[in-house]
Amino acid sequence: MTSAPTGLGPVIAAASEPDVARPTRVPGGAGRRSAWYRRLTPYLFLLVPVGLLLLLTYTPVVTMFWYSVTDWDGLDKTKNVIGLDNYVDVFTDPDNLRVFFVSLYYVVGSFVQMALALYFATILSFKVRFRNLWKGILFFPYLINGVAIGLIFLNFLKPGGGLDTVLMNTGLESLIHQWTGDPDIANYSLAAVSVWRYTGLTFVMFLGAIQSISSDIYEAAALDGANRWHEFWSIILPSIRPIVGLAFILGISGSLSVFEIPFVMTNGANGTETFVIRTVWMAFQRNTVGLASAMAVVLLAFVLLVTWLQRRLVPEEEVDLT
């Protein structure tokens, strides 16, 4: 290593100044020495956390902007500034644009996921037999690792696999497709697997929020003669709006960072390449770190925009799940 990345400095300083942190043994902690020591205390506690924050979150953001205007290949000592050429590439090469398009399948998937989660959270928040069993089953897929899920569904969706067998035995042969092989269907299949994986988490978040609604409100509504449907629209949905908003943001950023399922199942081939698969390939196999960084900057800008829009423009009634 030739130059210390920014942010490492303070961390090293923390290690080399152990004496400062030694507490005084003076009872009561009074005295001149402890006065400046007291002032320093919060900084000492924050040295490592802020150091790591700067090193691992902010430095990459800054360097990423810098790489994105160079033609760096990730290896050379020198980087030539080439202006906005990389950005032009991002927006003119259809292969680059396609990854953003592919994430739309997952965005749609995340809406489906939220709708399902909301439905099951609502019915399970009322009296249901075996509630814990249903809850456990619905949630469990979220605990399985992505590679395993990819393999489980490769096995399930392959020609002649579980799904095809089900369709065959229920007289639905006509619905059999190449679930990952047909380019018109592959992205739907992968997005569906993603829904299978994440619905449980959204569901548990919604359920927790619904259950924390005070029972007084229901009782008041019951007096007014509200039925379940009214309860849902006038009590449940408004009460959990913040969580729905959060699930929305998580859904968008999750859709843009899909990696494991398409990577394991199709390796990004057949038009299923996602942002992460493509940038990793660009950066490390094509050695176009500059271009990959420009992609990342565009993505970051996009995520920030969506977050901002969500917080600004979709505040109240607009949280519509259909």
Place this chain on the structure above:
Amino acid sequence: MKAVAGTAKYLTLVVASIVTLLPLGLILFGSFKTNQEFLSTNPFQPPADWFNVDNYVLAFTRGGMALAFVNTALIFVAAIAGTILIGAATAYALDRFRFRGRSVVLALFLLATLVPGVTTQVATFQIINGLGLYGSRWALILLFMGTDIVSIYIFVQFMRSIPRSLDEAAMIEGAGHLRIFFQIILPNLKPAIATVVIIKGIGIYNEFFLPYLYLNDPDKLPISTALFAFKGPYGSQWEAICACVVITIVPILVLFLFLQRYIYNGFTQGATK
């Protein structure tokens, strides 16, 4: 009408459960089949011999699953300890002290939540490589503990509920800040720690991208990458892959059955705070 709605409710639950469990069940079936059996039988046909553990033996002997568990555990322990210390220290400093630059630090953490880690991976890779950590477990540990803003938030939120009178009493007894931190604050943060251990533990156990990018030594691979690597040479032996998948799921299933309530609470709290 009410009966119809009630039936529909249970019907949807049953359908959802089948959709959830079916792919898992077929993997379990497959894992007990022989190669010939796997290729020739219908996926719904139960294995001829439920005690055929050859595939599991293969997964452990050639797939190195035991070592993968050890590696995951090593990374987990180090990263979780680091996360707790970092989160608690940040929360302590931000909640109990008023100092110059506090609002800047707060803003920095707040802003960081908006940056999805995945966008910066290309640049992060250069930093980890610059530190000479490529191929080392430390790369993962550092990334797990250094980029987890959510955990820090959980600690910051929870810190507010610890009464200040506790630290003040200790201070009067002559305790320094480190002592207060370790003897008052950390023990009182236990519920937050439990939440973080659960969320992060599951996250680390399931993480694939980071070890895939940063680790290469087959002896250092954690669970998910070991499973992925196993698929290479055994790509055509699906019954063995099934066994390997089951092996990775069983521990998390057992944990889930025993800690259900804590896990749900962890995720609801982690999400809302």
Place this chain on the structure above:
Amino acid sequence: MFPHHRRPRSLALAAAGTVLALTAACSSGGGSDDSSANADGTPSGKISVLTWRTDLVEDGTFDTYVAEFKKKYPEVTDVKVEGVKDYEGTVKTRMNTDDYGDVLAIPGSVTPDQLPDFFEPLGDQAEMEKEYRWLNDKSFEGKSYGIPVVGNVQGILYNKRVWEEAGITEFPTTPQEFLDDLQTIKDKGVAKVAPLYTNYKDSWALSQWDGWRGAVTADPDALNKMTQTDTPWTADSDYGVIDGTIYDAVARKLTEADPTTTDWEGSKRMIGVGEIATMALGSWAIPQMMAAGEAAGADPADIAYMPVPVQVDGKFHTVAGGDYNLGINVHSKNKATARAWIDWFNHDSGYSESQVGLSPLVDGPVPAALEDFMSSVELLTMNAAPAGKESLFADIDTASGIVTTDPKYRLQIIDDARSGSRTKEQIFDDLNGKWAEGRADVDS
């Protein structure tokens, strides 16, 4: 109270210390740390070897190699063999760091001018050619950076029994005839899975078709001439025939129905038992297919090899060349032992014989399994690029954005052929346009 109070602080210090230790680690890096050869250059210590043959790591073949190597060089304490899945991509990623083993097969996508940055020169090419063949590929400015582990001939691997059952006994002499033969196989239904298997999912297998380059036009300078034209994709150019044959075969549905679920390990068995009739692979694949077929109860003699279906002056041609080349990481701490491994691997391991390859040694024997094939074809060895233009092809290739060493563009061709979204002509026009742009970029 007191001990309690000290312990946590030491923890905090340990955390800070960890970061320090981490920074200290920057100065090291590279291959193996605590290992260097003796001062006199006798191999000792430990090295790590990256291999693409995960199957041979799994079945213990490499354990035997290591044991024998250590027997010859007792001072060598450890040879750590890492089988790498998705070798090309993974190793290319690792080459963004210093840590890519001591000995490794040079990935095909490393361009000649990059060789000196990543690999240790093994010697002067002219000198080494007295002993080894096929050094051109991995040489730059007179130095050689890699030695092929085995020599291959390039053509088409097929299941002879299946082709004969379909009534075909003659080698096809044109791509058209080849496709028609595949059609016959399909019509007769003798190959259950596919007449031609692409191994699309393991995309590297598509790069194997590159073995046809040169054989199509019977021109050892085919690649060098490509740098002089703006239209390398035509009906009878090397790339045109390769990519055109792939396109046509897929478009006529002569390949597997669902390419996204192909399975390399499984394909070995399938061609072995005749469920697949044909695959375009180098001769290195022959023993693997035979073994897989035999394990599944088929006759290994069913596996045979046919030339590229093009005749020039009434003769078939095949290109002989190196398989993967072993090179030494330029950052290796134990180059002497790494070199000893390469030499031992080529001379003493028996690898090339076991792989039914041509020996990389100049005076090595021709394996029996290939003798028939060899007698029906003219052998070609591709010419090196003219001095000073070693990296021209790669430069144009990279600048064009096609990057022929990366199978990605070929995956796209298969996608297009399946969906019909682009015709062969449109694809060729697009590729030619990019190539011309690449040439213009490099010239300027």
